Amino acid sequence: MISNEPTPVRRNHILWLVVPPGVWAVHFLASYMTIAIWCAKFADDSADATPVRIAIAVYTVLALAIIVGIGFLSYRQHRNGGNAPHDEDTPEDHIRFTGQATFLLSLLSGVAAIFTSLVVVFVGSCD
Template sequence: MPELPEPPGDAPRVIDQGSIWILVASPSIWAAHFLISYWVAAVYCAKAPNAAPLMEPRWIAIGLGVFCCAVIAWLAWIAVKRYGGVFLIFEEITESSERGRDKFIGHVSLLLCVLSAVAIVFNIIPGLVLGEC
């Protein structure tokens, strides 16, 4: 029977150098904001009388959006500091090394953070525009 390899003694933390969890963190935060804010509005509108104002769910979505954008900004800071991500869309990353891999992860993570923050702002807009359920 072949022997299984030993797990590394110093495994990376969830969002640390060499980990790709930073790639899915910001879109996951956007998805959670989307689900929670629309769920809160749907439950509120189902329980409220006809044509109820959307003030309470609006402020919950805005507060949650500000919190989520702050967490995404922290993730963007990690992408820049730990991974060397830059906000240059047409930059070629051709290095075939550990540093090139980290730079690519940082670049993609930074772009995903920007995209997720914009998506959160677009999630908040209907609550600001619509006045009633």
């Protein structure tokens, strides 16, 4: 049986808005805690920070993969069925607006994760 009823609109998952900044926050904490623990417990002042650089590179790749994935999905959600502005009081526009906001937060979180990881590029030791 084929129904002529319109397809129901997906629920507006507003909680997706917090995922990209949350991923960046976890990346930030993991990066700086790794540096702090390494320098305090395992390295002297002149020790090379290569293990820390490798760990933070792994953290950054994982964080960026998650952020880019969510950004891609939210961009598709934003572009699905109309152009901006999404200012009508309809469920479809609510979903598209949430997609746009999540996409923009993904861009911001991706840049923040890159800037967080640049610290180990410029700092070579625990001095």
